[in-house]
Amino acid sequence: MTDPRRPAALLGGGSRAEARRVADILRKETIGGALLLAAAVAAMAWANSPWAGAYDSLRSFVIGPAALRLRLDLATWAADGLLAVFFFVAGLELKREFVAGDLREPRRAVVPVAAAVGGVIVPALLYLLLNRTSGGAVKGWAIPTATDIAFALAVLAVIGRHLPSALRTFLLTLAVVDDLLAICVIAVFYTEHLSVIPLLAAAAPLAAFTALVRRRVRSWWLLLPLAAVTWALVHASGVHATVAGVLLGFAVPVLRSERAGGPQAGPGLAEHFEHRFRPISAAVAVPLFAFLSAGVPLHGLATSLSGPVALGVVAGLVVGKPVGIMTATWLIARFTRARLDEGLAWVDVAGLGILSGIGFTVSLLIGELAFGSGGGRDDQVKVAVLAGSVTAALLAAVVLRLRDRAYRRLCEAETTDRDGDDVPDVHQAGQSRDT
Secondary structure (H helix, E strand, O other): OOOOOOOOEEOOOOOHHHHHHHHHHHHHHHHHHHHHHHHHHHHHHHHOOOOHHHHHHHHOOEEOOOHHHOOEEHHHHHHHHHHHHHHHHHHHHHHHHHHOOHHHOHHHHHHHHHHHHHHHHHHHHHHHHHOOOOHHHHHHOOHHHOOOHHHHHHHHHHHOOOOOHHHHHHHHHHHHHHHHHHHHHHHHHOOOOOOHHHHHHOHHHHHHHHHHHHOOOOOHHHHHHHHHHHHHHHHHHOOOOHHHHHHHHHHOOOOOOHHHOOOOOOOOHHHHHHHHHHHHHHHHHHHHHHHHHOOOOOOOHHHHHHOHHHHHHHHHHHHHHHHHHHHHHHHHHHHHOOEEOOOOOHHHHHHHHHHOOOOOHHHHHHHHHHHOOOOHHHHHHHHHHHHHHHHHHHHHHHHHHHHHHHHHHHHHHHHOOOOOOOOOHHHHOOOOOOO
């Protein structure tokens, strides 16, 4: 049992069950990150090839019924439809973390929550500072506030094989809270025209979906039509349709019912849906969105990056994110007497802060919501998000690679037994574990 008088450990490793679940998520998101990167590279290559016109034609191809404003081009279907799957999984993950995960304990939740809030506020302020005289450009203040968890975890998997699991857990939980903040920002600040009747009508299929999942119904032929109608009505209301994905995720129960054996008898319905839909989100929905959104001509790259919008986005991702996360984490340590978990150092937190500056998927989405699709500022945003995310990934790779080597040397030292007495030499020599 945790001693309440003992100062809380920052970036603690969490429970064993939670560690296993996080490891499973990391494997899936890492594969998704690799597919996301491949899709983005393919889009950039096509958009800058002699066949760029075909790419633009593909993005602007219109399909769907006119009812409920669903006659949309493929780029909009990707942003409003495919990303609803991504946010459905995010909703499941958010609810599970705060109902049954380690974040149900306030002492564990306070650090990633504070870090995520700091990682939103500072980039937004930095963007606004650089765009204070640019008129309509201020609408993009939320672009550099998001973290792309799939992309970030893919980078971490490549460069940080020996890093402590606590760092991966912290990055994942920080990204979960970051997703919640992004959802709130999209719903509140990027809803321009609200139609009340479709929004109220969406409550009926959402209530039916909720009633069915609370009775532990898993039949796709019942749930999928209700989810689709909920999504369509939310889309017609003017609220971004991805919010429907989150609401549907929140409706799914996390804990098993008493009739099914209670919470200790196995995974609940939320975890079941998460296992089913996370691969679809990571391997299909997000890469396709990236493919239809990331393609931007790179001619005039210097001009695109010199504008205040692009500078604000790059500065927010590369500088604002790590500064906000580090500052918030330090403040928690300063005013709660919390300490870093044994074996970790503040440079590890800095590395994760820099890595959180990879803001690809949701940053591109917010950019389209702020400035529309296909305009001059939209192209600037895409170039800036790509440049900022790549820069953050490279800087994080340098910092975390050095830390990975230090942890690898420590691991080797702790397992070396040259004299064959089953006692590691480092313990016999009384060496310190500090790195």
